[in-house]
Amino acid sequence: MSDIDGRHLRLLEAILFASAEAVSERELAARLPEEADLEELLRELQAAYAGRGVNLAKAGRSWAFRTAPDLAALFTRETEVARRLSRAAVETLAVIAYHQPVTRPEIEEIRGVGLSKGTLDTLFEAGWVRPKGRRRTPGRPVTWGTTDEFLDYFGLEGLGDLPGMDELKAAGLLDARPALDAYPMPGGPAANANADAEDAAADGDLDADEQPEPLEPGGDG
Amino acid sequence: MSDIDGRHLRLLEAILFASAEAVSERELAARLPEEADLEELLRELQAAYAGRGVNLAKAGRSWAFRTAPDLAALFTRETEVARRLSRAAVETLAVIAYHQPVTRPEIEEIRGVGLSKGTLDTLFEAGWVRPKGRRRTPGRPVTWGTTDEFLDYFGLEGLGDLPGMDELKAAGLLDARPALDAYPMPGGPAANANADAEDAAADGDLDADEQPEPLEPGGDG
């Protein structure tokens, strides 16, 4: 505590307080003097606000001041209409959150039905999901994952805090195990969806390190 | 201090934090439980925030949290006006991202409208595009491409992460018209850009000083 520069702490507090949206650590670092120890400052600030009416909340690699969740009941008057999501959208969001990074065919395979047009669009526009990278499988399909905004919206510190994550993992329900259509089903909504899934999911993370060819973009080396 | 109800203080703090405008004492009183001692609570809260990065400021008979005045100077990067990109600019940026390296006339051809003067300037000023080289065609026109800042800002690991046309369509970002991207553009650089895109971008490195063979393979022989 003694090694914390009070001016840095005040500045950090002001920056975070001034913003309605969660601010990424990258951006915070850029706004603080170089010598500031961001990690330590954030920890300190979070502790200072613990138990108050306003808390410093972490969402992935972003931070924001938010009213304390337990005060929710007292705020009914301020409440804006929460976004209503269709059942398909909620389910799709859950699949992306728990299975990310996940490709569109994989989402369809898990849900057992094709993804109707606006569903991903809606989630993307809401800022909750985004393309994360590409699978190193034939066709190099785009994978989808959730954003810090998603975490912020649902008050999650990280993906590990997703409700039931541990049990689901333990029960093997998040495995990229092929289900139905690995077996000879003539056709079916997602008959070919699974073709890539197996090794695809094996490599797990988005292939951040290698991303050559844009499919369309005519980058012409 | 001992006669202050912590719950009242938390609620007051949260209300002031979440309000879009300064809140009058009358309204605050209405929103707090009847037994709350507003005057005392405000005094307490103001004291708690004195000297911090954020202060509780009184204006007339209304109250609001405000960033500490002395920090204004430290917000150097905040002293910027956020501005939304114009539609033309967003579109131009997208065309550059997908078709780079691309010349100005090519951008105009792809978009089907002339590029107004300030548009490229704006994108350049924002640090998202930059000249990449010159075409070896008559007039040696400058080609444009995106910068690392562009990738950084949009959270892309690389150009390869930009979803392809088919994926845009799948996400509902393109019309349902079948095989939209299969329709060749009539002549013009864009057509080639598209056709070549796949292997074209394979080597991904757009930074060579002199961008050699651009969109039209053998464009002018």
Next chain:
Amino acid sequence: MEVGEEFEEARLMGVPEDSRFVVDIEGYEGPIDVLLALAREQKVDVTQISILQLADQYLEFVSRVRRANLELAADYLVMAAWLAYLKSRLLLPDSGAEDEPSGEEMAEALAFQLRRLEAMREAGARLMARPRLGRDVLARGAPERFTATTRPVYEATLFELLKAYGDQRRRVEGRTLHIEPTEYLSMEEALRSLRGVLGGITDWESLWRFLPAGLGPDTPSRSAFASTFAASLELAREGKLKLRQDTAFGPIYLRATGAGRGAGGGNDEGPGGNGEP
């Protein structure tokens, strides 16, 4: 985006508790959804369901829908066929075929699929039950920006970027649209292609090996399957080849009858458009 709400209401009607089953397939998102609903009827705990019983329930569901003369999407029928097949695999002793999964494996795959989907539904519900920003948890109401100097910072989101590109491509394409013929494999083409190779088929070979080569990448494979299958039926009718299928939904084999080759080339007596030059 709100479509799902309507679905939900209809759905409740589709899973009644009494025997007067209100058949309303509109309420379901697809066969898997029906299966999950049936499984829930059977047991609260989806891990405990009997797949055999579930198959029966599904087949019963499908027959009720058809009795009510409601149209069923192909997916539902495909699932019915698959479940009938699964049922036979579960009831009959294992055929011992190496490369095919056993009935138990198939049943387990289905059970897994149902459990996983159920888990995702629950997860979605739990997610939506969390305190949410803007409803239960509030952000700073008066974000502050400092406007002392006016260096503009441009803002755009990835969504806007991609949307803009999609929009403008559509606009431009729309103006210079060239409609290209839909790529599909016509019956005539399939006949021609099958006649061409007919002479060479001296032993039983899987029909699917004779899908014409060189189809464009966009040719729907179903179209190719359907046309080739129909063409094989036509040629069988003409006595030029024999077809064989050992099990329901099993692979289809074909073989040329003795005289196959001679008729191959110019014989255009087939019905339909074969007369087209």
